Amino acid sequence: MNRFIYRFFRFSYALEQSRRRRLTTGGLIILLCLIISATLGLDSTQNLTYQIFTFLLSILIISIVSSRFFAFRFSAVRILPRFATVGVKLKYRLVIHNKTNKIQHNLKLLESFADPRPTFKEFSETPEPNEEKRNSFDRYLGYYRWLWLIARKRVATAKAIDLPALPPNSKTEVVYEITPDYRGVIRFADLTVIRPDPFGLFNACVTNYLPQSLLVLPKLYNLPPIKLPGLRRYQSGGVALASSVGDAEEFRSLREYRPGDPMRKIHWKSWAKVGKPIVKEEQDEFFVRHALILDTFLNVKYSEILEEAIAIAASLACEVQTQESLLDLMFVGHEAYCFTFGRSLSHTDKMLEILASVVACQDKTFDSIIPVVMERISLLSGCICIFLTWDESRQKLVNYLKGMGIHTLVLIIQEKSTHLENLDVKSLTDQLATFHLLKLGKIQEELMKI
Template identity: 35%
Template sequence: MNQTIQRRLYKLYSSSSRSSFGLRNRISSLGWIVVCGLPLCAFMASMYPRDTFFQLLGVVSAVCIAAFVSVLLRKAQLKVRRLLPRHASVGRPLEYTVEYTNLAKRGLNNFYMLDLAPDPTPSMDVFLHATEPGEEKRNAFDRFFLAYRWNWLKSRFLLMKSKLFLANSVGGEKCGKVRVELLPLRRGVIHLQNMRVVLPDALGLFQRVKRVDQEEDILIVLPKRYRMDSFDFAGQARSQVGGDSSTSTQGQSGEFVSLREYRPGDPPKHIHWPSWGRTGKPILKEYEEMFFPRYGLVLDTAVRAEQEEVFEELVSVAATLTSEMDTDQSLIDVMFIQQGAKVQTVGKNVERVEAMLELLASVEIDPVADWAALKNAVLKHADDLTTCFLVFGDWDDERENFLQSLSSFGISLVVLVVQDEENPVKLNSDYTEITLLNVGEIEQGLASIHL
């Protein structure tokens, strides 16, 4: 299609979207009934000139004029501050407090607070070059006007949903609080800077929407996570004396056992200084060694653009596995391709799980797959790994070779492949222990895994 036409369509959709958004927030449901009833009354009065229709037209017109003048007289000067947590999770409503200060000398009552999502309008470049999944199957009319592509892109870029919350009345130059709620729709970073005060007229037909004085707040939306009550990670410390685990070790740790004389080569940090002072000889604290398992988790980011839903489930599976591991008794190396091989380690004495979840909140599809670099990153820790989880979103020769390379080094592997039932993955592998997880049934699939 001629890009000139597509550019004009983009401008048309953008302007109509802004107009629709403005009207939707400025006219209430009752207001729409009255506004739509006004031309109907005018039509009936012109077609059937009876006193009843003229009286009805006069009443509806008077109500509309009174409500319109009333809403124009409403004013507000507010300054707000959000008391936000650092994190939210996809699909879980988040409640938080908004503190507001009335900067005007007059009191303010009967008003609402609305925290708008960042504008989901795609850029023109994205609109021109993106392709809606299944767009080639649509009829010629839909492919020409691209309305479905526009709606799909808008839904993709909509990060959250919010609604009106009635605030408490506040006196002049006084402060108040209100609890509001938003629903994160996608993982990532949300920049909140669109808080509005909504001022309805006395009749509840029209609303004046004004921006309030505010600072930008940042909310990190973590990936969706699933329950894994029955999952048991191999090598994890369980009811053992000293909490030790006979698996790969990372660092020296343990419980205090006894004191003994210092021997050359012992770490100076374990010297017991009070005993040295009493005896005149260096005395060392002796510890019982403790062992902590170390896990690897490989996240497949090299999926096709049209597999966005599958990719989101891949990230959710990785976030679930990371959250379920006992990081007080283990280490986790999450490895993926993002403009090269990336490795992030969390666990005992390293990083907290929140750091990993924040990283997964921002990971994106990387179609350029450097499987060799990823394999080297895994093999670098191969001797320390108890188990390595491979979370794939597709299957081909490159993934098969990657799997066989790791298997040949004797690494214990758990292979998970996420698939869309409409486009199932065609497995062609000699490795038999592969678990398929279907989109929409991830939690049930994870519950079936046993190590």
């Protein structure tokens, strides 16, 4: 039964997309009136409703036939920015080349994305957020879950725009606008030029395949100034991690070469003078380094709480990188990852790219992130933890960080109606760890209290 429902939804979605593209609102009204008049006019001896049916059918046939004579040839270039951001309307340029010898009027342009229909496995195994609020019939059919998955996989929404008059054999630049609703990759498929028939009932369409993709970054929250505690630590291989701002490795002295010294430290002018290898000695590097631990451990692929955690991580990482420090982003997806940003290593855009691609970890436990933290514990000055819940394993990690003398900021995201409602964060806060509870739906307000 579930597979039948899935196939019905797939067919209905394709039919609806074709209807939206071809049939205007006026055409839909005419079609409904046509069906009603056909039903009421079955007995032509009793009423004259069949005449209305004949009239409406004639108009609709004329509209459909006239659309077949739309001879338009065009090409297009889509000029996209490097990124988009969730919730921020994206405007970009399109260059339309009219390849006909006639001026074209009354046209519309529509962007189409790659097929967003989920697979049967995704449809059957992915729960919709707030699905528990639906009645049992809605949950069984999964219609709202289908619509939600379509929107989630499509990533953005687009509406048709009116085109200006297109001169013959010339190029015209227009501005298109879409709204990114979710982080991920927007996969553009084709561009369609639409012209309604003289009655405005049926659209003639000419489509050009123009595949492109655009990465949508997580949304960003406004944050108050955050000063993370922690002392400077010695960084092994400091010159590779130091930037031109402060703490740059400085020359200290010269000495004879020792086996194992790197070639880059050889002072060639001194070698030429004394006739034997001479190397430069430089001061050690000490600067601030923080860890940002992102909790991704969920038993579902898509979740509002994970999206909020990623948005908070992106906002915090952008804030921390305005300070003169290093930031280690740690999370577990298909495997454990640790990426270092700040100073001369990497820029904020790269970090946001990584966060835009984070997926839920469904097949591992929270303990799988601990080895990643332990590997860099001696380098860390402080730590930010973004947790999706609070339990024994997460408490164990925080206690370990405190035991190592690492100042820790712990942000716990609270879903509605969970056991965290009774969590007393004030009792957990001490000299080395500060706790904050962030409620879904009030994330921005809660962040401003940090």
